[in-house]
Amino acid sequence: MLNSKIPAGPLEQKWTNYKGHCKLVNPANKRKLEIIVVGTGLAGASAAASLGEMGYKVKTFCFQDSPRRAHSIAAQGGINAAKNYQNDGDSVYRLFYDTIKGGDYRSREANVHRLSEVSANIIDQCVAQGVPFAREYGGLLSNRSFGGVQVQRTFYAAGQTGQQLLIGAYQALERQIALGTVEMFSRHEMLDVVVIDGKARGIIVRDLVTGKLERHFGHAVLLCSGGYGNVFYLSTNAMGSNVTAAWKAHKKGAFFGNPCYTQIHPTCIPVTGDHQSKLTLMSESLRNDGRIWVPKKQNDNRKANEIPEDERDYYLERRYPAFGNLVPRDVASRAAKERCDAGYGVGSSRQAVFLDYKEAIQRYGKIECSKHGNHNPSAEEIRHHGMEVVKEKYGNLFDMYEKITGENPYNVPMRIYPAVHYTMGGLWVDYELMTSVQGLYALGEANFSDHGANRLGASALMQGLADGYFVIPYTVGNYLADEIRTPEIPTSHPAFEEAEKAVAERISNLMNIKGSQTVESFHKRLGKIMWDKCGMARNAEGLKQAIEEIKSLREEFWKNLRIPGDINEMNPELDKANRVADFLELGELMCKDALLREESCGGHFREEYQTPEGEALRNDDRFMFVAAWEFKNGNNWDLHKEELKYDEVKPTQRSYK
């Protein structure tokens, strides 16, 4: 039943062959074909702009007040590309290999190879759009390293890479809006997909300002709606990030792939109290120059700067000498948890480790001083110059840390702890990015495709833009070429009628509960269950409990929720309720999926399955597959397995030692 549609032929020829043979739509016909794009992050904005340029009629939606504010804006560290500008041995193959290995051998070779191939085009496209990437004095593009790899292939714009890439895509999108090829609907939330004769033909959206429901037709529907990390309540995602668009698609027949694969990012600012509404990432790029440590003594109450060098445990460097502080995220996160659980954590909660820049400031300071011909600099001069360099590279991150914590990270080490950050799972898609519903596509973080069980840093931006700029323009054409005879379906069609009615009913059901608990309180409780039992470490017992707890929380939600205000007006509490209701269903599926997978791989760590050294222990014989869940009814799902085949890379126990 599952057909991943991977083209035949040698790995490095597959994409070229596909492009050479896929069907095309002629310009006159493109003008008659309508495409709906939900989402304006990197995936959505790049897709909408490119498809508009090609001549399709595009309608684009986002829930923020402007497409420029999609969550991609918050990405900090950078974007990978196999340019080999540093002459350090990088290549398409190496990026492909690192990504497959980083994903702990749970992603598709063909997809990842395509991603690596187009990575270089992304950088060119962004430069042409005016994205101000960091440059060297010679005027050429600069690179930095990121976790899980040994080359420098990450392009960046200080700590604001996502912002700059998104502004580039947003400007391309606004240009198409001005030209009339794309129509933009901001402050609109998609609440259902309309499927007619097995094909996606439109969506139902709510105008968040007036509360009115609207119907929109499209020959194809692209979901670029981002990840679902907020199921954990606390995460590094923006407050509005949600699963609703993907979940509605799931309930209309799109399979959900690997829902349990969650990325817990090792370097975030620790939780301070119950009031906490979100967690803030400190970019992985900080691990390039920062050193992570805890005291060698348990429950050490001394201040960081009072702990002498030989009483510090640089545990990543100790455990993983080959990669040191640059091990992949899943490894770094678990190592931090291990130290804190063992009583070596720092700060008042003891749920934190230090990220220290003292040595980097020294090192850069000395280099700068000799660049300026000062070969006998004072300690102060070294520190001054070192701080300048660190400020240029990471200034905005340091400022952010100081604003949140009130501590100056140039003087005292930062305190960090892992937090939910990214979801590798998502809607199952084939090679063409089509879900299991004809004409319904998923791009960017919303799909499950390229990162296996663990995403390497700087590769989500790459994937989002690859999907939008370079993949979908071909693959959607291959489908639409057969749709040129389908005239626009009027939205008075019974399928639209029915879908809108169902959405309206659900909204009025939510409003009519008139209970006593706020949406926020339910969301917090769900998040706690998920974090405790389906978070950084999982076990069968806990997952079974979580499933029961989520079920009863869901029942309570539908009995005791209180939403103030009315339906036909701007009502942020109602918007949140719609999203949390879906999280309460997704959470259960995530636990089910985690329970099924009796192995540890990447971000999915089952305590029962680990090596004697505490590393993730895969079981390739039983679990080398993508778990694609088909929604049946209530809380029943059928499991479909897509076997993963490795022709090029031999799966081994991942080692970063």
Add this chain to the structure above:
Amino acid sequence: MEHYTMNLKLKVWKQKNTSSKGSFETFEVKDISSEMSFLEMFDVLNEKLINEGKEPIAFDHDCREGICGMCSMYINGRPHGPWHGTTTCQLHMRAFKDGDTIVVEPWRANAFPVIKDLMVDRGAFDRIIQAGGYISVNTGNAVDGNAIPIEKEKADSSFAAAACIGCGACVAACKNSSAMLFVSAKISHLALLPQGDPERKTRALNMLAQMDTEGFGSCTNTGACEAVCPKEISISYIARANAEFTLAALTSDK
């Protein structure tokens, strides 16, 4: 850092929708931790209001990391509140002390109509970008990224302008409600790069014309915008954009 808790009085603008008349209402919040962010303090207030059966206060926010530009509160007479170079979401409660009264309003400008309470419509900014805030390059048309070396200084200056988050604080701070800092940041971001050069004249002319159409006022160089910009965009970009505009107006044959 010493942490403390505080009780506060809040005078907040309430307005049902664009067409209704708004007014201030007073609220009290208790036991606010100095570690909370300003918006978390609003979360506490909203939870309390809902529990009391009242309507919460509507405000815009999303990333809560100071980068999306969505949050927009005018706090004690200053866009984004008392801290320099900080968005509302990054303002933390240690900026206040027990017993303080805090006045919170939406951005006020004709071009930014209030949608509800503290939320405004900033669609005008998108339309200004539509008028020319881009480089016309279709997907697939690009040359190698390193084919066009760019002087580091220019690239850095372009980046500093591109750091604008489009929040609109500059407009809210300006007595003329001018959008000149926003517009000039975009004009400069693109004009400083060789890729942006071919369209620089039409870009400057069209974006400035759109700014007028949207009903923003003109710039009289008071510098209020620069003082409140959370990304510390320099007012020198306004001079740059004016020069672009003058050059374009003189040489344009349109």
